[in-house]
Amino acid sequence: MSRNPAEHSIVSLKQSSSNDAMPTFDRETGIYEYKASHVLPIVFGCLLSLSLGMHIYQNFHYRFWKITFWMFWGSLVYVVGWILRAISSYNPQHLNLYIAGTIFIYAAPPIFSASAYNILGRIMHYIPMFAWLNPNRTVYFFVYIGVLVEGLTAAGGARIATGAKEVEKYRSGAILMAISVILQCVVEVALVGVVASLHRKCARQGMAPRNLRFVFYTLYGTSALVLVRCLYRAVESLYTIDPPNVDCNDTCQYFQTKEWLLYAFDAAPMVLFAFWINLMHPGRYLPRDKTRYLDFDGVTERMGPGWLDSRPKIETFIDPLDLAGIMQKNKHHTKYWEEPLRWLACEDAFTTGTASNVKRRSRVLPKLNAAV
Incomplete structure (x- = not known):
């Protein structure tokens, strides 16, 4: 994960102010543009x-x-990032330590989002009649877009890193960074759109039992938290497109010199995200066996x-949406849910709270491939 333009510009510009191989920094603030907190990184760590232990x-x-x-x-990854940030706050002139901590902190949120994509895939297995793409390829569909985001971020970071003394090159890199963050916002909105579509279809068909609603609400909430972080990073990127020594207005300087923004709009939403998944763990509400699905009565599994x-x-990797099948009006998957009597009903169900993924409590019948 590349560093954001504001923080990278601080490093680049301080380095360029010296002709020596090693950059020189203020003894109190070091690489930071403020006196870094010693307590907050430890608290978040x-x-x-x-949360990690609970997971x-x-x-x-x-x-x-x-x-x-x-x-x-x-x-x-996030724990490691905040540990490094805590150590860096006591060694503010240590450039490599600062860079390592920043990379880990920036790398964690997209990984959290990947977990949401997996949960969405499991929902689609649970209600396959409403899945509009192969549930096994849901993660890859979003990962494709994520790779594009990371590519833009890497390209922008590279131009910023090499453009400390070239204003136009620096600006082009910062613009790429801003585009990548905005694209992340778009991806998250798309995820919410898919979840909302599934929720609406289930509600219309009377197939929205309590367990499924809880998972939908969890994805709505966690996606909202990711959007808060993405919007903050997008605004920050747009306000810090120019280097501080070229054209940095009061708002730009505020983003660069106020540490509390990092904790309030980046760290706090992700911590809430992690604890939300713990409190509403999908393992309580969805079957681990992806062949177990919800029947049209909204109760039977x-x-x-x-x-x-x-x-x-x-x-299926190249065309996870089965666009070829859509154009031919003949999708390439078996609609086994249209023949429910072929598949044996489970004795227990997550819809009624009688089923569980806990081994000693599980009473799920074995999978059947033959008609009954």
Whole structure:
């Protein structure tokens, strides 16, 4: 993950002010444009460590590692980032330490978002009749766009890094960075749109039981938190397109010199995101077996064959939306849910709170592939 233009400009401009190989910094603030807090990084590091422990426990407890692994990984990356930030606050002139901490802090939120994509994929397996793309490829669909975002970020960061003394080059890099953050906002809005579409279809068909509504609400809430962070970063990027020594108005300087903005609009939303997933863990509300789906009565759960796509696997990666099938008015997946009597109903159900992913409590019947 590349660094944002405002913070990178601080490093670049301070380095360019000296002809020596090593940059010189103010003894009190160092690489920062303010006296960095010693307490807040430790507080956020402790909170995220607690959340990380909860994620590990719940992933084992509900046997949900495949779906919420990214929450574990993102929390781990975030904890490392705040530990490095805490150490850096006591060593503000240590450039590499500052860079490492910043990279880890910026890298974690997109990983959290990947967890939301996985949860969306599992919802689509649970209500396959409303899935408008292959649930197995949902993550890849969003990852494709994420790669584009990261490509723009990397290109922008590279131009900023090499354009400390070239204003136009610096500006072009900063603009790329701003575009990448805005595109992240668009991706998150698209995710909310998909969730809202599924929610609306379920409600219209009377297929919105309590467990499914809780997962929908969780994705709405966590996506709102991601949007808060993205919007903050987008506004910050747009206000810091020019280097401070060229044209930096009062708003630009405010973004560069106020540390509380980082904690209020970047760190706090992501901590709330992590704890929200812990409190409303999808392993409590969705089956870990992706062949288990919700019948049209909105209560019964059946063990079907799972999403079956007749296309070669490589084609499902290239065309996850099955655009070819849409144009031919013949999608390449089996609509097994249209023949519910072929699939045995489960004795328990997440809709009624009688089913569980906890091993000792699970009473899910084995998957059937034959008619009954």
